[in-house]
Amino acid sequence: MAYPSIQSTQAALAEGKTTTVAIVRQYLAAIKEQAHLNIYVEVFAEEALQEAARQDKARAQGARMGKLAGVVLSIKDVICYAGHAVSAGSKILDGFVSPYTATALQRLLDEDVIVIGRTNCDEFAMGSGNENSFYGPTRNAADVTRVPGGSSGGAAVSVQAGTCLLAMGSSTGGSVRQPASFCGLYGFKPTYGRISRHGLIAYGSSFDQIGYLAHHPTDIALALEISAGADAYDATAPNKAVPLYSKDTPERSPQSIAYFAELLDSEALAPEIRTAMQQTLENFRAAGHTVAPVSFSFFDYVVPTYYVLTTAEASSNLSRFDGMRYGHRSPAAKDLAETYTKSRSEGFGTEVQRRILLGTFVLSSGYYDAYYGKAQKVRRLIRDQLQGILDTHDFILMPVSPSQPWKIGEQTNDPVANYLADIYTVLANLAGLPAVAVPVASANELPVGYQLMADQWEEAKLLEFIRGF
Numbered sequence: 134m135a136y137p138s139i140q141s142t143q144a145a146l147a148e149g150k151t152t153t154v155a156i157v158r159q160y161l162a163a164i165k166e167q168a169h170l171n172i173y174v175e176v177f178a179e180e181a182l183q184e185a186a187r188q189d190k191a192r193a194q195g196a197r198m199g200k201l202a203g204v205v206l207s208i209k210d211v212i213c214y215a216g217h218a219v220s221a222g223s224k225i226l227d228g229f230v231s232p233y234t235a236t237a238l239q240r241l242l243d244e245d246v247i248v249i250g251r252t253n254c255d256e257f258a259m260g261s262g263n264e265n266s267f268y269g270p271t272r273n274a275a276d277v278t279r280v281p282g283g284s285s286g287g288a289a290v291s292v293q294a295g296t297c298l299l300a301m302g303s304s305t306g307g308s309v310r311q312p313a314s315f316c317g318l319y320g321f322k323p324t325y326g327r328i329s330r331h332g333l334i335a336y337g338s339s340f341d342q343i344g345y346l347a348h349h350p351t352d353i354a355l356a357l358e359i360s361a362g363a364d365a366y367d368a369t370a371p372n373k374a375v376p377l378y379s380k381d382t383p384e385r386s387p388q389s390i391a392y393f394a395e396l397l398d399s400e401a402l403a404p405e406i407r408t409a410m411q412q413t414l415e416n417f418r419a420a421g422h423t424v425a426p427v428s429f430s431f432f433d434y435v436v437p438t439y440y441v442l443t444t445a446e447a448s449s450n451l452s453r454f455d456g457m458r459y460g461h462r463s464p465a466a467k468d469l470a471e472t473y474t475k476s477r478s479e480g481f482g483t484e485v486q487r488r489i490l491l492g493t494f495v496l497s498s499g500y501y502d503a504y505y506g507k508a509q510k511v512r513r514l515i516r517d518q519l520q521g522i523l524d525t526h527d528f529i530l531m532p533v534s535p536s537q538p539w540k541i542g543e544q545t546n547d548p549v550a551n552y553l554a555d556i557y558t559v560l561a562n563l564a565g566l567p568a569v570a571v572p573v574a575s576a577n578e579l580p581v582g583y584q585l586m587a588d589q590w591e592e593a594k595l596l597e598f599i600r601g602f
């Protein structure tokens with residue numbers, strides 16, 4: 134099946150071969166056909182059709198169309214969209230309607246993107262298999278008995294199953310790259326701060342970034358170009374010029390690519406992933422690039438550091454969900470204290486409660502220095518060592534995940550196994566670096582991808598490289 138790109142969609146519209154209404158109808162039909170995959174928490178069918186009709190009329194009248202006219206987007210259920218419900222896959226936000234729109238989404242809307250619905254995800258984006266959602270698991274379209282990855286699982290399947298052209302997701306530790314590779318897509322997480330986080334429901338604020346999933350890297354490049362850049366509502370999005378990522382200048386000159394040989398030899402890596410990585414290294418070499426093994430001394434500390442820091446930030450970020458200000462309030466509560474405790478106990482799922490408890494513990498006065506303070510220092514060491522590698526190499530090649538998609542229900546009783554599987558993706562978030570998952574041929578029926586990481590703000594170089602390759 135040939136998946137349409139932004140360019141092919143807009144060419145078909147310009148030549149009058151189709152209409153925007155027809156495109157939206159087709160995606161809505163796909164959503165209906167694929168209902169068993171549990172991709173969407175809510176579909177904005179009427180609204181999407183109305184906007185499509187408005188665009189067709191404007192086009193017929195010769196109006197200047199936005200850069201994303203006719204482009205159908207799904208948004209992960211952590212992105213605020215004014216007048217629309219948003220729940221972060223949680224019961225605690227039940228009934229909450231966002232009063233404002235995320236900056237990144239607003240910039241896409243200003244260019245005529247059409248939002249088709251909000252996609253299922255792990256509760257508060259905490260998870261790697263989309264099994265922690267209040268709305269139940271999303272299924273992988275490549276094998277419906279398996280997970281699509283997480284936390285942006287619905288986002289990934291929305292594109293995989295042809296129910297939209299592009300998906301907006303979010304990454305705190307891999308939630309765009311890992312589901313993309315579990316579903317055979319490109320998934321891109323920019324440098325920390327490249328896209329404003331205003332209107333993205335916070336999980337770990339010093340890690341969170343909005344990212345995109347698509348069949349074609351050029352589509353990601355255009356969405357990034359439009360949504361990136363400074364924002365008065367987010368002080369961590371600096372005033373740094375946004376390059377023309379979508380300019381079609383594939384990079385074919387020799388690049389230097391570092392990889393961690395010890396990782397490829399690791400027992401923990403599934404054989405299909407090892408084969409895909411070795412093949413990728415071979416392909417890079419054959420294309421004239423230099424590949425060089427490098428070492429990294431902190432692999433044992435990567436996952437613990439990530440889980441100490443993100444749970445600490447989450448315990449603080451999620452304290453605002455108190456039964457008073459948003460969403461679910463326990464009807465059984467008799468006084469103020471019970472309103473807090475009962476609403477939170479009823480509203481949050483098991484995994485979110487586990488992380489709030491862990492985060493509160495590592496921040497508590499007796500343990501702050503031993504856990505939180507220490508993890509902050511290790512984060513700096515990890516970042517500095519990666520920086521050293523990127524000072525002498527253009528990219529770092531890694532697997533995305535040690536395994537291919539697992540069976541739904543297979544790992545839900547073992548949170549530690551789930552945490553450990555995040556080892557390759559959390560690195561880029563710990564260091565704030567841009568990274569992309571690229572789909573490659575698999576030795577079996579299940580999708581597989583590799584990951585490339587670049588230096589801060591080098592999104593253009595990364596996107597040009599994967600497009601040229």
Ligand code: GLN
Pocket residue numbers: 258259260261283284303304305306307308309336443555
């Ligand atoms: N799997 C990781 C976690 O559970 C990453 C999730 C994410 O990037 N949102 O925290």
